[in-house]
Amino acid sequence: MTLQGTSLIGQQAVTGDQAIIxxxxxxxxxxxxxxxxxxxxxxxxxxxxxxxxxxxxxxxxxxxxxxxxxxxxxxxxxxxxxxxxxxxxxxxxxxxxxxxxxxxxxxxxxxxxxxxxxxxxxxxxxxxxxxxxxxxxxxxxxxxxxxxxxxxxxxxxxxxxxxxxxxxxxxxxxxxxxxxxxxxxxxxxxxxxxxxxxxxxxxxxxxxxxxxxxxxxxxxxxxxxxxxxxxxxxxxxxxxxxxxxxxxxxxxxxxxxxxxxxxxxxSSINPVFLLPEALEARATELAEGFVGSLNMGAGQFCTNPGLVIGVKGEALDAFVAAAGEAVKGSAAQTMLTPGIHAAYADGVGALAGEAREIARGPVGEGPHQCQTALFATRGADFLRDEALQAEVFGASALVVECADLDEMHRVAHHLEGQLTATLQLDDGDLDAARALLPVLERKAGRVLANGWPTGVEVCHAMVHGGPFPATSDxxxxxxxxxxxxxFLRPVCYQNLPAGLLPEALQDDNPLKVSRLVDGKRE
Amino acid sequence: MTLQGTSLIGQQAVTGDQAIIxxxxxxxxxxxxxxxxxxxxxxxxxxxxxxxxxxxxxxxxxxxxxxxxxxxxxxxxxxxxxxxxxxxxxxxxxxxxxxxxxxxxxxxxxxxxxxxxxxxxxxxxxxxxxxxxxxxxxxxxxxxxxxxxxxxxxxxxxxxxxxxxxxxxxxxxxxxxxxxxxxxxxxxxxxxxxxxxxxxxxxxxxxxxxxxxxxxxxxxxxxxxxxxxxxxxxxxxxxxxxxxxxxxxxxxxxxxxxxxxxxxxxSSINPVFLLPEALEARATELAEGFVGSLNMGAGQFCTNPGLVIGVKGEALDAFVAAAGEAVKGSAAQTMLTPGIHAAYADGVGALAGEAREIARGPVGEGPHQCQTALFATRGADFLRDEALQAEVFGASALVVECADLDEMHRVAHHLEGQLTATLQLDDGDLDAARALLPVLERKAGRVLANGWPTGVEVCHAMVHGGPFPATSDxxxxxxxxxxxxxFLRPVCYQNLPAGLLPEALQDDNPLKVSRLVDGKRE
Structure with missing residues (x-):
């Protein structure tokens, strides 16, 4: 099929006469x-x-x-x-x-x-x-x-x-x-x-x-x-x-x-919470999984993990070091448009002014390529500075180093609405996870454990949504x-003659759909 | 219990210090x-x-x-x-x-x-x-x-x-x-x-x-x-x-x-469509049912029937005459507040300027009483004059006399969103009703046949809602x-350990709720 440069209005191809794309x-x-x-x-x-x-x-x-x-x-x-x-x-x-x-x-x-x-x-x-x-x-x-x-x-x-x-x-x-x-x-x-x-x-x-x-x-x-x-x-x-x-x-x-x-x-920055036991047990593995998710599609996913939260200490240091290494080894990827690349560069530049740079990926050879970027900040600073929650669309993330689990909680509370929130946890983290879960449920449309937010299954139980500003609804x-x-609304029919009832509502259930009859599922 | 004139904030009774109600x-x-x-x-x-x-x-x-x-x-x-x-x-x-x-x-x-x-x-x-x-x-x-x-x-x-x-x-x-x-x-x-x-x-x-x-x-x-x-x-x-x-x-x-x-x-004026056979068969009975609904609660129901639409002719004349008689026999009723009564009087006054007065109820003996009001207008005028669709909160209604069923259709199309739409129909009206139904479904949250819109059953299938301006949603x-x-929103849980899952989502379904498993109702 040869492209014709036309809009399609119903079955017609229509050539516009306004500014050209x-x-x-x-x-x-x-x-x-x-x-x-x-x-x-x-x-x-x-x-x-x-x-x-x-x-x-x-x-x-x-x-x-x-x-x-x-x-x-x-x-x-x-x-x-x-x-x-x-x-x-x-x-x-x-x-x-x-x-x-x-x-x-x-x-x-x-x-x-x-x-x-x-x-x-x-x-x-x-x-x-x-x-x-x-x-x-x-x-x-x-x-x-x-x-x-x-x-x-x-x-x-x-x-x-x-x-x-x-x-x-x-x-x-x-x-x-x-x-x-x-x-x-x-x-x-x-x-x-x-x-x-x-x-x-x-x-x-x-x-x-x-x-x-x-x-x-x-x-x-x-x-x-x-x-x-x-x-x-x-x-x-x-x-x-x-x-x-x-x-x-x-x-x-x-x-x-x-x-x-x-x-x-x-808009969503998809926080990932590294709980202590999981972090202790597999800092390097988590760092690699994280950077893999961060780089998917040049970071241009709505569910890209742009925020990682852990309690400071040796294990988090090890995570940050390994993630930094992975970032340095992340090949530059072409971004979707020159405009998106420019906005990414601006966003990374702004973060660089607010947070500590951990690592950047290599400079690419082509135009409009992202250099994966990783920054870190202290929990107290994150709580103070709203700008650190701004989404940078592309492969850029911020690690928040919390003083303790209490501060991690406060960071969770402080977050805007999100599409996803992720818990990295081991058996010993269950209590900490249980304490965080109610906060995360209020912040995000999807809560996941021991995975990464990129990759959104198209199924019946999926929620790709969440509180404002992740979505408007x-x-x-x-x-x-x-x-x-x-895209639906309910309509009630009262005492309609059988001959006027929509098929879905007829007594003999010709569409064989599940029905709530007198409040009971049939 | 003696009234104390206080607000209740949690378990406390709190006396305000602002303007008095x-x-x-x-x-x-x-x-x-x-x-x-x-x-x-x-x-x-x-x-x-x-x-x-x-x-x-x-x-x-x-x-x-x-x-x-x-x-x-x-x-x-x-x-x-x-x-x-x-x-x-x-x-x-x-x-x-x-x-x-x-x-x-x-x-x-x-x-x-x-x-x-x-x-x-x-x-x-x-x-x-x-x-x-x-x-x-x-x-x-x-x-x-x-x-x-x-x-x-x-x-x-x-x-x-x-x-x-x-x-x-x-x-x-x-x-x-x-x-x-x-x-x-x-x-x-x-x-x-x-x-x-x-x-x-x-x-x-x-x-x-x-x-x-x-x-x-x-x-x-x-x-x-x-x-x-x-x-x-x-x-x-x-x-x-x-x-x-x-x-x-x-x-x-x-x-x-x-x-x-x-x-x-x-805001809703709850149109009632009098289809020809029903009107022919029982104009007087319909008129009495209508005025009974109109007067319920001094007309102060959201589902009060404020608009009646029929095809002009002897049967509609008989309906209007009988309704007029019933209105004249409608006892004055006290309205909810002086303000509501004043707004009602204004609304009736405005209608009187736009439409033909059929009848008014008797003047009441007390203050703030409504005199039931009935007006009529031609379909063509209704289509021209948006003001005729304004809700008058209280016992006031407008009969729209259409030239034919086509005009009745145009009137239906022309309506704003409504809580209800009612069809008065007999067996011979089924085709006319079938033609109107798709329009009414788009205009109203509840479509009813051979009843009156006042009286809203509290049950599972009820819809008390409808397109703007009946409701905002x-x-x-x-x-x-x-x-x-x-007042609910969905949350998705991905790979959560069993110990963290909310009861509603646990494998053995402890709450015994209906579930959609892999898209199939269980």
Whole structure:
């Protein structure tokens, strides 16, 4: 497929006439053809109008039809073959294996949501049958299901050009919920976005769905995204990116005549707590595991471990020394964009002014490469200086040396909201872990033991979310099957004649879904 | 129990030193003793500090302990006996039978939430067991449960002095979720609030819970409420009241350094669609049912039917004539407060300027009494004039006479978000109802057939919510067991040693809760 540099509005390819986006190969600094001219506000409105028009039919597609559509998207993405991987490599500087893995994850995610749609747990069916004889008042027949919120605006993320972009987790969960999607492509990987967008477009046509179920918009700057979130047809927003970007969208969403929910995954430094026995027993092993996690994807994961907390002493010194050595041996990696590299350099520079430098990785040979960075500070200083909690997006971490376990506790309490919190612990650390756990549960969406936060399983129990500023809505997850719940709302039906009841709520349970009948699970 | 005019901060009775609230008997216009001096910001902060301090212990009380606490509150409210009903009658002008019924509902609601807590569906337990042999990567062990958000600010509502006030639905569902509650009492019924507050306070002590689990604050004006929502310890807000009030709290919540969710139930005119066959068959009966619903509680229900839509013709004329007669025969009723009565008079006056008056009820003999009001307008005018959708809180309704079913459809499309939408239908109306249903599902949280929207069953399938401006968050309900979900967030535990796992997530399922294991319901 030849890239055409167009947005996709329903089944149409539309060439914008606004400022041009041009992809840059971050490993060479060279621009990649073709140009992607941005759309104007009228084109954004057209996409939203189509999405609005498609909503009624799409939200009531059968579970099977919707699941088949999600599977068709996965098949169409796979059918793109090698050109997708090559274009993504050129646009992101990410290695082949990572992108092949990410493609697998993206398609697996679409197929998981197909299974989720078929299983129907998301309908949250509740039936309270009529009690005509109840005293002092009879009870009417009441039935509840969940329905789709409406068209969703999805913002592609820079750091997952496939799994959190055009057909990524936000898109898959919106479509699964019955919501048409209008994607604002991330300007860092327009070609990858166009390829995947055309795959989705093909699946829409192949499944005979209304064209407005999916559109893909390009736009330099913020205008297209802001217009999209402000459009009255849009009913929810999915976003992964910076804190400033997420908060700006949140503001726009709140200032609409009808405010809408924004699910923004924004900022997390993912603290790792090294408990004393574990640290004593395996400081070097922990240091190596830590730096391996820190360097994954050039540190450009939302769950990158940017903060390590331990009690000062010989064992922590050994950890820091070994981690420093591992950092020095960390090959420079190309970052996603020149802008991200520049922000990383600034962030590391700022940390260098606040904390003690332990080690830097070697200078790379190409442009836009990160030098892994490790800093240390005292617990007391961390508690004093909010700036030490600022996320540095990329392979940079700070070790906090606490005076004792009490100070470690205070550091935990002092943390902002996080996507993850990790405990490294041995059997002898159970009491210390038990004391920390309630604090960590309040700070993070996922608490893990003896692992590293990078690597987010796409499954039913996953929570990729967490208290502000990790996300704008701690009640949700953007990874895993529960992500579908973000795009649903409950509707109750009272005394509806059987002939009017949605299939999910009919007496004989034709969809064979799990139901809560009179409060009891069936 | 003698009323003392105090706020309750934890187990302490605190006399404020700010502007005084004085209850008024709306049936006489006379002030009722005692005075309730408002609190200052420091006192608000103290209540929040106590709530924050209580949170950790309270959120991890056993299911049984928490359920017993909710039941203890119900028992303490019942033990207040006759003085509670008498004070509530004096403060609200509502009749004894209504208040006795409301007390029953309030206590029933607390006991329902006790059962909900014990059943544990709200934990939404999900377990994805480790798959160490999976290729290309093993899967770790992942488990999810829901945990309490944190202390909740609850605002008492004027129109349900028991069921949506100090120990009403928001309080019951917050406490059930494991969240301490700080109530801002509604200034219209301070004595009722103090009595119920002391009952809750007694239950807290009796159950040996930390005192900060419950506080009750008085304050004239908006300062106490705004300070409460802005307090960093508060993590969510429950509110039932006006659109302006709800939006002001929403703004404060969004402007915090850490934004928090606000569940505001605000404004709804609860459209009723009279489908042709039903109207033809039973115009008079429908008119009587309608006016009965309109007059319930002097029209001061959130689900009061303020809009009736039919196709013009003889049958609709007969309905309007019969409804007009019923309105003329509607006894004047005392409204909740002088302010609410004044706003009602203003709203009716504004409607009189925009629409055709059909009938008014008789002038009452006491002060602050509503004269039921019925107006009519053409469908085309309704579509043109947004002002006709403004809620008039009280017994006032507008009949929209549509040219045909198509116009009825356009009227439905044109509506703002609603708590309820009602269909009056006969067998011959099924096709017309089927065509309207998808529109109504998008507009309302509850769709009902052949009933009236007043009367909200407290059960599992209820949705008392709906799209903006009916509520600030269409994803939620404020009545029924699903209301607990507003105050919870998911946490995922990865590879936690068995000894650290919360009870809800342990292998042998000691809480015997329903679980989703590998996506399958167990």
């Amino acid at each position: 041009r992809a840059i190969d971050p490993s060479t600094g060279e621009a990649l053809a073709p140009d992607y001219p941005g759309l104007d506000r009228d084109a954004v409105a057209r996409a939203c109008e189509l999405a609005g028009a498609a909503f009624e039919a799409y939200r009531e597609t059968s579970l099977e039809a919707r699941a088949a559509f999600l599977e068709a998207i996965a098949a169409e993405i796979e059918a793109l073959g090698e050109p997708l991987i090559e274009r993504a490599m050129a646009e992101t500087g990410l290695p082949r294996a990572r992108l092949e893995g990410e493609r697998g994850r993206t398609c697996g995610q679409l197929r998981l949501f197909a299974a989720v749609v078929r299983a129907g747990e998301w309908l949250d069916v509740r039936i309270d049958p009529a009690l005509p004889e109840r005293q002092p008042m009879p009870r009417v027949d009441l039935r509840q299901r969940h329905v789709a919120l409406g068209p969703v605006a999805v913002f592609g993320a820079s750091n997952f050009p496939l799994a959190f972009s055009v057909a990524g987790g936000d898109t898959a969960s919106s479509l699964a919920a019955g919501c048409p999607v209008v994607v604002k492509a991330h300007s860092a990987h327009p070609g990858t976005s166009e390829l995947v967008g055309r795959a989705v477009q093909k699946a829409v046509a192949g499944c005979g769905l209304p064209e407005g179920v999916f559109s893909l918009l390009f736009g330099a700057g913020r205008e297209v995204g802001q217009a999209l979130v402000a459009d009255p047809r849009i009913q929810a927003v999915g976003f992964t990116g910076s804190r400033a970007g997420g908060l700006a969208l949140q503001q726009t969403a709140q200032n609409r005549p009808q405010p809408i929910p924004v699910y923004a995954e924004m 701690a009640r949700s997850t953007s990874v895993g099957s529960a992500a579908i719940q973000r | 004085r209850a008024i008997d709306p049936s006489t216009g006379e002030a009722l003793a005692p005075d309730y001096p408002g609190l200052d910001r420091d006192a608000v902060a103290r209540a929040c500090e106590l709530a924050g301090a209580a949170f950790e212990a309270y959120r991890e009380t056993s299911l049984e302990a928490r359920a017993a606490f909710l039941e203890a509150i119900a028992a303490e409210i019942e033990a207040l006996g006759e003085p509670l009903i008498e004070r509530a009658m004096a403060e609200t002008g509502l009749p004894r039978a209504r208040l006795e019924g409301e007390r029953g509902r309030t206590c029933g609601q607390l006991r329902l939430f006790a059962a909900v807590v014990r059943a544990g569906e709200w934990l939404d337990v999900r377990i994805d067991p480790a798959l160490p042999e999976r290729q290309p990567m093993p899967r770790v062990d992942l488990r999810q449960r829901h945990v309490a958000l944190g202390p909740v600010a609850v605002f008492g509502a004027s129109n349900f002095p028991l069921a949506f006030s100090v120990a009403g639905g928001d309080t019951a569902s917050s406490l059930a979720a494991g969240c301490p509650v700080v109530v801002k009492a509604h200034s219209a019924h301070p004595g009722t609030s103090e009595l119920v507050g002391r009952a809750v306070q007694k239950a807290v002590a009796g159950c040996g819970l930390p005192e900060g689990v419950f506080s009750l604050l008085f304050g004239a004006g908006r300062e106490v409420g705004q300070a409460l929502v802005a307090d960093p310890r508060i993590q969510a807000v429950g509110f039932t009241g006006s659109r302006a009030g709800g939006l002001a709290l929403q703004q404060t919540a969004q402007n915090r350094p850490q934004p928090i969710p606000v569940y505001a139930e605000m 269409a994803r939620s309900t404020s009545v029924g067991s699903a209301a607990i979900q507003r």
